[in-house]
Amino acid sequence: MNINSTVISGYQALNDISYLLKDKASALLVTDKNIEGIPAVQSLIGQLKQHIGRVSVVNSVPPEPSQHDVAAILTALPARDVDLVVGVGGGSVLDVAKLLSVLCVDNAPSLDALLAGEKPTTRTTSLLIPTTAGTGSEATPNAILAIPERETKVGIISPVMLPDFVALVPELTTSMPAHIASSTGIDALCHLIECFTATVSNPVSDNYALIGMKKLFASLETAVAEPHNLQARLDMLWASYYGGAAIAHAGTHLVHAMSYPLGGKYHLPHGVANAILLAPCMTFVRPAAVSKFAQAYDLLPDADPALDDEAKSHALVAWFTALVKRLKLPASLEELGIGPDHLPYLVEAALDVQRLMKNVPAAVSANDVRDVYLTLFPSHQE
Template identity: 90%
Template sequence: MNINSTVISGYQALNDISYLLQGKGKALLVTDKNIEGIPAVQALIAQLKQHVASVAVVNSVPPEPSQHDVAAIVAALPTQDVDIVIGVGGGSVLDVAKLLSVLCVAGAPTLDALLAGEKPHSRTCSLLIPTTAGTGSEATPNAILAIPEKETKVGIISPVMLPDYVALVPELTTSMPAHIASSTGIDALCHLIECFTATVSNPVSDNYALIGMKKLFKSIETAVNEPTNLEARLDMLWASYYGGAAIAHAGTHLVHAMSYPLGGKYHLPHGVANAILLTSCMRFVRPAVVSKFAQAYDLLPDADASLDEEAKSHALVDYFAALVQRLKLPDSLEALGIGPDHLPYLVEAALDVQRLMKNVPTAVSAEDVRAVYLTLFPSHQA
């Protein structure tokens, strides 16, 4: 899959985007109310109004949107005749912007048709601007929606949704609270390490994953602890982007398959669910990917080069566990009030995510999935 987006990157990179707006008569800005109030976003809106005849703003995208949320947004659009869709926000906003760039095209499939598997044939021009560093949505062909009736999430996937332009602007992420920076950063880490070890990994996705992990390992804790450190924030934006690009060329596996039910039924934020699962899932797959785990370990700033591959693979899992704790993210479901009586549902729902389960680098049975989930209930382990 080719990613043909033009990437604009760096401090104040949005100060003049008039060259992107030439010939555009109608713009649709997709965001949420919190992001809309950021001064840099207000400046972007002012710039749009200066160069584009008509600017409509959708600021009602909720976290973890459902298909009903998107249907309501589409129904409320003042016009579906737009020349450019601009998404500014976290992964949920960017996913909705990608969908709207398709749904705003005359004769496009309906949202229900897309959910049923029909593929879009075209989209309007699009610019995606992430304000969190985690989902990598700006580089993926995916839009993830919650399906409340089934208590899970589904992905609408098509390369048509990849944007024309991406802007990685570190000052837009400095207002992100520490707990959001932590959980979204772990989401990016999951994308990178899962794609790197997936059955469908390949030299292209591996290259993206290795570059992204090197940036993430170097900067994730600095970005969380020093929110105005623009170098660290830009590193994390690039790590997130590379994670999305790795997804576009490979795919995630066990962490994401097992986290979908946690988001769909219990409405845990996606990054938090991934943080809870990261160590246990990586410990389970480690024996099948020792060499790749050793490669990833070697990217750590304080890697011990004297270790053999087996020791490095164990040390990487230990690093994941310690990182989640240092970032003050939960590492069990018990801490969130979810008990082991939910195990039958969780196991069945995770195994249903076959598009990701097939990417796991080792055989996975229902008992294996149950055993991994069970590690998230420490007081109930044998």
Template identity: 90%
Template sequence: MNINSTVISGYQALNDIRYLLNGKAKALLVTDKNIESIPAVQALIAQLKQQIAHVSIVNNVPPEPSQHDVAAILSALPSRDVDLVIGVGGGSVLDVAKLLSVLCVKNAPSLEALLAGEKPQHRTTSLLIPTTAGTGSEATPNAILAIPEKETKVGIISPVMLPDFVALVPELTTSMPAHIASSTGIDALCHLIECFTATVSNPVSDNYALIGMKKLFANLETTINQPGNLQARLEMLWASYYGGAAIAHAGTHLVHAMSYPLGGKYHLPHGVANAILLAPCMRFVRPAAVSKFAQAYDLLPEADSLLSEEAKSLALVDYFTALVKRLKLPASLEELGISPDHLPYLVEAALDVQRLMKNVPTAVSANDVRDVYLTLFPSHQA
């Protein structure tokens, strides 16, 4: 899959997008109210209104949107006749912007048709501007929607949704609270390590994953401890972008398959669900991916080059466990007050995410999935 997006990046990079707006008559800006209030976003809106005759703003994209949320946004649009869609926000906002870019064209398939598997053929021009460093949505062909009736999430996937332009602007991420920066950073890490170890990994996705992990390992905790460090924040935006690019060329596996039901049933934020699952899932996968785990370990700033591959792979899992703890993210479902009563449902729902389960580098049974989930309930383990 080719990613043909033009990427602009750096401090105040939004000052350089005027040329992208030339010739556009009707723009749709997709965001949420918190992001809309950021001064740099207000400046962007002013620039849009100065250059483009008709600018509509959707500012009510919720976290973890459902298909009903997107349907409501569509029905409230004054017009679908737009020639530029701009998404400014986290992964949920960018996913909705990508969907609107293919739904706001002539003869577009319906949202229901997309959910049923029909592929879009065209999109309007799109610009995606992430304000979190985690989902990498700006570099993936995916839009993830919650399906409340089934208590899970589904992915609408098409390379047509990849944007024309991406802007990586570090000052837009400084408004993130530390817990959001932590959980979205772990989401990016999951994308990178899962794609790197997936059955569908390849030299292209591996290259993205290795570059992204090196940037993430060196900068994630700096962005938490030094919120104003714009260079570290830009590096994290690139780590997130590379995670998305790795997804576009390979795919995630066990962590994401098992986190979707947690988001669907308990409405856990995606990054939090991934953080809880990261170490347990990687501990299960490790024996089938020792060499790749060792390569990832070697990217750590504190890596010990004298260790054997086996020892490096074990040390990487230990690093994941310690990282989640240092970032003060939950390490179990139990501490969130969630009961193990729903284990049978969770196991079945996770196994049902076959598009991801087939990427796991080892065979996975229902008992395996149950055993991993059980580690999230320490006091209920046999």
């Protein structure tokens, strides 16, 4: 899958984007109310209004949006014929912006048709600007929606949704609270290590994953501790982008398959669900991916080159466990008030995500999934 987006990056990279707005008569900016108030976003809106005759703003995208949220946004749009869709926000906002870019064209499939598997064939021009460093949505062909009736999430996937332009602007991420920077950073890490070890990994996705992990390992904790460290924040934006690009060329697997039910039924933030599952899932995957775990371990700033591959693979899992703890993220479902009586549902729902389960580099049974979930209930382990 080719990613043909033009990437603009760096401090104040949005100060003048008039060259992107030529010949545009109408624009739709998709964001949320918190992001809309950031000075740099207000400046962006000002540029759009200065150069484009009709500008609409959608600021009602909720976290973990459902198909009903997108349908409501579509219904409320003053007009669907727009020349440019600009998404500014976290992964949820960018996913909705990508969907609107294919729904706001003549003869577009309906949202229900997209959910049923129909593929879009065209979209309007799009610019995606992440304000968190985790989902990599700006580099993936995916849009993830919650389906409340099924208590899970589904992915609408098409390369047509990849944007024309991406802007990686570190000052837009400095207002992220530490817990959001931590959980979204872990989401990026999951994208990178899962794609790197997936059955569908390949030299292209591996290169993206290795570059992204090197940046993430060196910058995540600094970015969380020093929110105004623009270099660390930019490195995390690039790590997240590389994670998205790895997804576009390979795919995630066990962590994401098992986290979908946690988001769909219990509405856990995606990054938090991934943080809880990261070490337990990688413990299961490790024996089938020793060499790749060793390669990832070698990218750690404090890696010990004297270790053999087996020892490195164990050390990487231990580092993941310690990282989640250092970032003060939950390490069990019990901490969040979810008990082991939910195990049967969780196992069935995770196994139902076959799109991702088929990417796991080891055979996965229902008992395997149950055993991994069971580690998230420390006081109830058998």
